[in-house]
Amino acid sequence: MTVRIELRGLRKEFKDGTHVGPIDLTIEKGELVTLLGPSGSGKTTTLRMVAGFIQPQSGSLTFNGRDMTNVAPRERGIGMVFQSIALFPNMNVFQNISFGLDMEHWDRTQVTERVEELSRMLGIHGLLYRPISEVSGGEAQRVALARALARKPQVLLLDEPLSSLDPQLRDRLQMEIRKVQRSLGITTLYVTHNQAEAFAVSDKVAVMNDGVIIQTGTPEELYENPNSEFVARFVGSGNVFSGVVEEVRSDSILVRTDSYIFKVSGHRLAGSQVFFTVRPEDVRIELAESGMGAAATVQSVTPQVGSSRVVLDFDGNQVVSVVTDATMTSQLRKNGTSRVWFRFEPELAVLIG
Amino acid sequence: MKSQNVLAHLILYSPVVLLACFLIYPVSAVIIRGIVSGLGTSITNVLSSPVTLNAVSFSAYQAAISTLAAVVLGLPGAYLLARLRFGGKSVVRAAMVIPFVLPPIVVVVGFLQMFGPYGFVDSFVMAITGSNTSVVNLASGITGIVLAHAFYNAPLVILMVSASLERLSPDIEESAEILGASSIQKLRRIILPHILPALLASAILTYLFCFTSFPIVLALGGGAYSTLEVRIWIAFRIFDYGAASSLALVQILITIALAFSYYRLGGSRNYTIAPTSRIKQVGIDEIGGRHALLAVLYVVLLLVLVAGPIVAIVRAAVYDPVTEVYTWAGFASLLSAGLGGGLIPLVNSVFYAGTSTVLAVVLGLPLAYLHRRPGFTSSTLSSLTAFLPLGVSAITLAYGLMLCVVVPLGLSVNPWPAIVLAQTMIGLPFSARSIEIALRNIDPALLDQADLLGASRLQKLFFVELPLLAPGILVGAVFAFAMAIGEMSATYFIALPQNFTLTVAIYQDLGVRKFVEAGAAALVLVAVCLIAFLVIDKVTGKQSGGVL
Ligand SMILES: Nc1ncnc2c1ncn2[C@@H]1O[C@H](COP(=O)(O)OP(=O)(O)O)[C@@H](O)[C@H]1O
Ligand SMILES: [Mg+2]
16 A cells, blocks of 8 residues: 655744744655755755654644644654664664564564565675674665665655765665665655755655745756746756846847846846746857857866866856867867856746746 | 983883882782781681671672662663753763762761761651651661662763763664654663663672772671671781781682673773764653653652762761750861861871872873873773772772881881872872873874974973863862872771871761761861862863763
8 A cells, every 4th residue: 555645834843943844745656755955954854744753833744644643653654764874783684674573573484584575675685694883884775775664664764865875876776766666666755965866766856945845846847947046056057147137029038147148038027137047058168259158267177978067157156068069178178267158049048936 | 212212111101110019019919928928817718718708798799789779770860861951961960970079988977867867867757757766777787888889879870871872873763663663662672782881881880889898888887797898807907817818819809800891891882873962852841740750759869869968968067966966066176186186187188188199190191191002002001000999909908008118118107108109099090091081082183283383292292282181180180189088998097096087087986976076077078079079070061971
């Protein structure tokens, strides 16, 4: 049986006055939803309200329509992986995984079967009898996941499960988590501050800032249509421009920034303050002035797979561009911090909000 | 360069050498001489004597009950201290050190006044039952001994176990919770295994203290009960050196075994899990009615047992139970310089303890450095040296010093240097440990910085390290002073009447029923200990438990 989770106006105020919420979020059956936001934005608090470790002051939390407010954490049918992993140091790997089963008084052969099954699924079969002090970071993460899944929970909660791992291991494990989650069809709430990680694992991402969800959507929706400057900066490339509408045309507007006037598709009232964003792959760099681009200086050129990431300084703001042309890349690298011009097609710029 | 190195080694190892001269040599000399000289009872007779067996089994038995009492009393306190959020917590934590620095004989005075006949508790019960004679006496016999030991050691258990509990990550507990563990299951499978090393370590330490307990058993046991240490005392007093030496040997072997197991546990104790900053805590206002009631009852019990005797000393200083009047006679006697007056013991106490504190710090510094040196031998040698005095019978040490220092040097007329030496040995473990802790907390990068700035080793020591160590040295000195001024057994053994200290005077006064005189002297020592506590609290903030 899978669970549909609904958070409605969930709100927690701490003694010192800081508060998180109100949070509105729906996690459909079998879906993986990620809370993405900077440190201190309220992700853990939200997750812990779902787990039942924090009692919200107001709002409701339901699993398949059933109110969970007065249900103890251990009766919510939840598996959880903590940011600190929190394996039991006085037990070995097997005992950690089987802990939840022991609490339910499973019989010995069933326990062994279940632990074997999980450890094979997560590739930790070889270390079942190791003490916790002797497993590596990545292995510990798998053990924690196995332990959380042992009782066949209906809901899985993961709080920055990969934040302590190095990037390569993180990439591998996030794919594995995704695979396991899909194959079990378990409703999952995942917390991270890492945009790439969020996009890699999620069906849906809820971007949090200052205790509230700013925007919820699929990774594509967020990337292509951020609803605010914050989401654009946090989720997108960081190419966010702000300015004042100088002139309104039939299908586009002219936006004046400190040193340049950009043409952007869409409609806004003249004189209003607007934000727009352009994806790095849509920013074109030119080495000579053509009268069509804004002037900027090159800050850095970083090679990536099949392209280069070029960071420009435009009026003290960063503008990122992805350059696929190899001769252009080598030219930029050779010139060092030189003056260049950049532009984009008006229809590829996205007005925010 | 080379001669500087030799000098450095000389300084570093000097405490070890001095301890060899003034602790190991005298004690071994006493034991060996006693056993081979054939004076008094032979070792085989001692070992097979039922009196020895009785003393050993009584020592073991009362220590076991005392340890159990301390643990049972301490565990809830450890839990509350770790889990309850309340103001003044660091003060409470620091105050736990007070019982530990109180001299045993002072505790005896407090216990008699609090739990003895016509004491506070007795008066209370007499008032309830309408009786006009004493009804309860909890300050004598095995009850008194166990209660007094619990007074000393329950705070120790509280400090050590709560420190361990604070290192248990809340995530671990919540993991267990979400995996379906009930409170009981969580306690049994997660919390107990976590605190076990600290619990065992505190229990062993408690057992060690109780096993070798002397003034409390002597004074509260009323002669009917004797631990090994009391038997050693008696044997020396009747000049049965064979018996005394054999018993001392037995005691040393037992305490070394206990100290060794404590030392071994020390290694596993620092398997820390969470930073102390994230402790699972609840506010006082968040606990439910029934739990709150239990907590209050417990705190009251602890206050009666631990704070009660200390407060009772105030009454003991001014109320004479023999004449049933309130009087300042005790204090008057304290200032009288004549025979049986308190002034000479007071001056002696301050002088001996002061001198031995200076020595304990001077020796403690190189000992602490030796401990920090890389390599197994120096650090082991240092811990061993620092812990040895804790395991050796004070009476045996006192006799050894008489034999190997006082007699050869012709100090028999005024053996005060031997008293200072004995008190130094007793204070040294504490000064060395607290300096060592301070040394551990110095950021090595800071010293490297000094190196880069071109400071010579001596400059580095005087201008960078010593100022940083100053708080640790001060705490160490205060501890050593408190231990020294509270020392009774060795001092009593060595001292001639002109060398009596306050603790010895209290014991003598109690013996001749000069209760207010004993009370007034005890109050002075309490004041000294309270000042010591305030200094420690001021200097260390909340880390004072570490010195134990
Ligand atoms: N127990 C608490 N008491 C007071 N403030 C808290 C507590 N827990 C979290 N906060 C505050 O709530 C905000 C959200 O914290 P958290 O949910 O941990 O953020 P995140 O997981 O996104 O980093 C932060 O400002 C944090 O300081
Ligand atoms: Mg968090």
